[in-house]
Amino acid sequence: MENKKIPWWQPQVEKEDYEFIKRALDANFVNEGPLTEEFEKKIAYFVGAKHAVATTSCTAAIFLSLKAVGVGQGDEVIVPDATFIATVNAVELAGAKPVLVDIDPETLAISVEAIKKAITPKTKAIIPVHVTGRGANMEAILDIAKKNNIFVIEDAAEALGSKHKGKFLGTLGSAGCFSFAANKTLATGQGGMIVTDSDEVFKKLRPLKDHGRPVHGTGGDDTHDTIGYNFRMTDLQAAVGLGQFAHLKERLQRMKKNYQLYAENLKDIKEIKIFHSRSEEMPQWTDVATDKRDELEKYLRGKNIDCRKYWHPIHRQLPYKLPDENFPVSSALLPKSLWLPSAFTLTDEDVLRVCDEIKKFFW
Ligand SMILES: Cc1ncc(COP(=O)(O)O)c(C=O)c1O
Known part of the structure; x- marks a missing residue:
């Protein structure tokens, strides 16, 4: 499949x-x-x-x-x-x-x-x-x-x-x-x-x-x-x-499992950083940062895997425009950040396939 x-x-x-x-x-x-x-x-x-x-x-x-x-x-x-x-x-x-x-x-x-x-x-x-x-x-x-x-x-x-x-x-x-x-x-x-x-x-x-x-x-x-x-x-x-x-608890459990599988399987890839999620937190979506964000997103899309790029920092949007230098962290990090597939409808197999493709991309 x-x-x-x-x-x-x-x-x-x-x-x-x-x-x-x-x-x-x-x-x-x-x-x-x-x-x-x-x-x-x-x-x-x-x-x-x-x-x-x-x-x-x-x-x-x-x-x-x-x-x-x-x-x-x-x-x-x-x-x-x-x-x-x-x-x-x-x-x-x-x-x-x-x-x-x-x-x-x-x-x-x-x-x-x-x-x-x-x-x-x-x-x-x-x-x-x-x-x-x-x-x-x-x-x-x-x-x-x-x-x-x-x-x-x-x-x-x-x-x-x-x-x-x-x-x-x-x-x-x-x-x-x-x-x-x-x-x-x-x-x-x-x-x-x-x-x-x-x-x-x-x-x-x-x-x-x-x-x-x-x-x-x-x-x-x-x-x-x-x-x-x-x-x-x-x-x-x-x-x-x-x-x-009526399905909230099972959805939350699945989202947590998605995150845990990513955290475990991507931990050795030094080119990618997984943003942590504490045990009592519920990762709505699993997010990562990498210098090759755009290339990775394109590669995964080619493998029929959808990701979502992070928002632009608000200060770069026209109605709220301000200089990058006021926002060193968001200016540097958001353009590198990406949400991996995180739906509660995913299976273990789906998440592991995403991890495999990420490994193939970096290794
Ligand atoms: C952080 C954050 N704030 C606010 C909103 C706005 O939510 P809504 O689309 O329900 O107005 C969203 C939803 O997309 C969001 O992710």
């Missing part, structure tokens, strides 16, 4: 997805309703958070979380240079100024030293991004935030099921944001979830995502006490989330 395509990632529809969608359709209720509430409860329980609020995407979740803690015009929000651009765009959407900072070379997460240097009297929030499920240095970040009266909103888009010192990532800051986009462990098409232990933040989030309504409205003579927007999930999406949630 040498030519079987090995995907970098692929979502999978489960029989339970159909069952839950049938429930939504049979109830003739496709807006946000009981299934969304059930999905929120499942996620809150899973990560051990007091509240969960479903949204249309993780981008919306970050935006709403920023608004809920009062971030707005004139505020600065510190964000890492290595992230999917959504993190930074969400800050823009909230009307605040994103302040990009460099990353840590071992985790590719936000650098604590860089945060310290970037804080000004205008700093209102920090958004650590748990890149590919690796936790940012949350103790240090929470400590800095406390001392400077700054909110921490976790971008946990890639960290569902990943823990840090015994607690789930996403539950450590004022709010944590998850994504259910197609390349995530639970894929509802589009979708996101905010988790928080703060009653105060939670009370703001619901009206914020529903045109200022604290409870589900009628669309008619509702009272809108605050300004809000429409970032509600629908029960059709929640149905898919619930269907896939």
Whole structure:
């Protein structure tokens, strides 16, 4: 089966997805309703958070979380240079100024030293991004935030099921944001979830995502006490989330196994560095760095093996352009970094075939 395509990632529809969608359709209720509430409860329980609020995407979740803690015009929000651009765009959407900072070379997460240097009297929030499920240095970040009266909103888009010192990532800051986009462990098409232990933040989030309504409205003579927007999930999406949630544990186990197989089989190739994943962390995707990144990606593609090149550093994107010299780590590392095939649908045989091809490429 040498030519079987090995995907970098692929979502999978489960029989339970159909069952839950049938429930939504049979109830003739496709807006946000009981299934969304059930999905929120499942996620809150899973990560051990007091509240969960479903949204249309993780981008919306970050935006709403920023608004809920009062971030707005004139505020600065510190964000890492290595992230999917959504993190930074969400800050823009909230009307605040994103302040990009460099990353840590071992985790590719936000650098604590860089945060310290970037804080000004205008700093209102920090958004650590748990890149590919690796936790940012949350103790240090929470400590800095406390001392400077700054909110921490976790971008946990890639960290569902990943823990840090015994607690789930996403539950450590004022709010944590998850994504259910197609390349995530639970894929509802589009979708996101905010988790928080703060009653105060939670009370703001619901009206914020529903045109200022604290409870589900009628669309008619509702009272809108605050300004809000429409970032509600629908029960059709929640149905898919619930269907896939039934398979969450086995998916996470498989992703972990993928990483372990790569770590074991690639450890002797000195030309390639595997970014570590701690035992309690959940590698959303396995990532590596090599000077021959582009050649390796092309070679693997020729063998019917899909990889994904890392994002460009945000400071190299036109809307956020800044000089490379401000970001020595991300400028050097991201162009060398690559995500290997990491889907939970892969078998041991698939991962070992990728490892064999990588060995053939380097040796
Ligand atoms: C780190 C990170 N932040 C934010 C997002 C945005 O998530 P969504 O596509 O659900 O808006 C993603 C998803 O791609 C991501 O990987």
